[in-house]
Amino acid sequence: MQRIVNFFKDVSSEMRKVSWPKRxxxxxxxxxxxxxVVFFAVFFALIDTGISELIRLIP
Incomplete structure (x- = not known):
């Protein structure tokens, strides 16, 4: 039980040292x-659509 208490004390101590970003x-x-994320989602959607259309052109 003491190990768990020490663990959380150490975690608390380390969290105080963290440099948190400003708002x-x-x-x-x-x-x-x-x-x-939006850019890459649109980019890969366009690539996927293009490749799908090319595959449909193949008889």
Whole structure:
């Protein structure tokens, strides 16, 4: 039981040392990630559609 208590004390101690991003940084990172995901989703959808159309042209 003492090992578990020590583990959580250590976790708590380490979490205080973490450099958390500010709200503006977090917003910027979130927008960047979402924009990248949307871009690649559209890109791969177009590629997939193009390849599907090419395959349909083959008799």
């Amino acid at each position: 503006k940084e977090l917003t910027n990172y979130t927008v960047t990630v979402l924009a990248t």
